[in-house]
Amino acid sequence: MVNLSRVMVEDEDTMTAPTDEELIIATMAGEESAFAELFQRHKRMAARIAGRFFPRQEQIEDILQAAFCRAYLALNQFQGKQEKSFAAWLSRITANACLDELRRLQRRQEDLFTDMSETDAAQIETRRSTVATTAEQRVISRDLAHKLLAHLKPEDRLMLTLLYEEGWSSEEIGKLLGWSVANVKVRAYNARVKLQRVMEQWQ
Amino acid sequence: MNKLSPEQDRANEALCRRIFAAASASEERMDAAAEAPFLYQRIRNEIAQNPKCTTATPARSFFADWFAWRWAGGALAALLLAIGLWQLLPQRAATPVARFESVPKPTLPTPEAEPSNDKSVATPTLHALQKTAPVRGRRPAQPRQRQVEVTSDFIPLIYVADSGSVGGHLIRIEVTPSTLASLGFPLPSASDKKWVKADVMLGDDGLARAIRFVE
Structure with a gap:
């Protein structure tokens, strides 16, 4: 059992912060401050992943809440030597929470952004060649992008987001979704083609 | 699905990257979400309400333990009562059946032959009193050493x-x-x-x- 406060006092001279593994052990021993420290360390990373999928702040907060709650309840399953790091483990949990939320939104018809107006169609043609510079343009582009991505399956959207925005490898995505590397590449290709088809329908 | 040429696929991939980049929330919103007030408290509350939570649950109160022991004591008393009633049932005598x-x-x-001393020959025995009917209750005590x-x-x-x-x-x-x-x-x-x-x-x-x- 690691006493976090004692570690901090003993290492006051060297100011060595406890590692994630030590904080996990202390959390499992019932020390609340250790989990608070883990939250402080990794909340921005988790928020960045959630922000790739959801534009609103409340949605990101909900994902953070779900991800850290799951992580806390599954701390005894974290195997420090086999996992790359706690951050990688937490990022997978966050991605799974995002996938669940995407699936939930897809089931709720009122939250689907699949209905594009004529204005949206015109914006697509404009945004293909130009980069949004102003805040207003960025909002329009974001709304338009979400309408386009709503046509993808949640798994495909998660896969492409992690691939393009988070820089995950095909192996990591395949491990997360239970797919082979070849399947990840094929599905990524098909998802890109599908997006192109959707845009062509509105041009 | 039609197969794209490599040039088309590269162009399409670049366009998809821009779409996904545009769909992402702004850095300010991500930071604001991470620094949201009471977010950690909300997480702690959700953990505490989760039945799977093991490390964060408070210690069981005395009354909770008392209720658990009360159930166990009740079950034990019922078991002892059932055993006692079983012992008090009238014993039914075994019905002897001659067979x-x-x-x-x-x-x-033969008269001139010696009587055989071979004891291993199967010697028929008469089970004059053999209990065939099932007997409820306590069985009669068996002799410790068989005659x-x-x-x-x-x-x-x-x-x-x-x-x-x-x-x-x-x-x-x-x-x-x-x-x-x-x-x-x-x-x-x-x-x-x-x-x-x-x-x-x-x-x-x-x-x-x-x-x-x-x-």
């Missing part, structure tokens, strides 16, 4: 030709030693007994064929 066993044809020694009967060899009473098809029955009788002596039979070792047990072998025709003594 004769068919025995193979005995090998009777072993020692029997003598069969002594032929009359000469019978060995026809090979003669069966028979075995019945147990008790005779006085004086009767045995008057009939010319050798007395068993415990001749001072009041009654001597003997097994008489009856043939199918009802005639006694042989006798042996039981001790």
Whole structure:
């Protein structure tokens, strides 16, 4: 059992912060401050992943809440030597929470952004060649992008987001979704083609 | 689905990257979400409300333990009560059933032959009192050490030709030693007994064929 406060006092001279593994052990021993420290360390990373999928702040907060709650309840399953790091483990949990939320939104018809107006169609043609510079343009582009991505399956959207925005490898995505590397590449290709088809329908 | 050329695929991939980049929330919103007030408190509350939560649950109160022990005590009392009622049920006596066993044809020694000393030959026994009906309740106490009967060899009473098809029955009788002596039979070792047990072998025709003594 690691006493976090004692570690901090003993290492006051060297100011060595406890590692994630030590904080996990202390959390499992019932020390609340250790989990608070883990939250402080990794909340921005988790928020960045959630922000790739959801534009609103409340949605990101909900994902953070779900991800850290799951992580806390599954701390005894974290195997420090086999996992790359706690951050990688937490990022997978966050991605799974995002996938669940995407699936939930897809089931709720009122939250689907699949209905594009004529204005949206015109914006697509404009945004293909130009980069949004102003805040207003960025909002329009974001709304338009979400309408386009709503046509993808949640798994495909998660896969492409992690691939393009988070820089995950095909192996990591395949491990997360239970797919082979070849399947990840094929599905990524098909998802890109599908997006192109959707845009062509509105041009 | 039509296959894209490599150039088309690269262009399409670049466009998809821009779409996904545009769909992402701004850095300010991500930071604002991460630094949201009471977010950690919300997480702690959700963890505390989760039934799977093991490390964050408070220690069980005395009353919770008392209720658990009360259930266990009630179950134990019910079990003891059931055992007691079972013991108080009236015991039903076993119904004795007499049963004769068919025995193979005995090998009777000829008058000039020596009586066989082979004890390993299957000797028919009479289960005069055998409980066949199931008995409820406590079973009668069994003797700790089973009594072993020692029997003598069969002594032929009359000469019978060995026809090979003669069966028979075995019945147990008790005779006085004086009767045995008057009939010319050798007395068993415990001749001072009041009654001597003997097994008489009856043939199918009802005639006694042989006798042996039981001790």
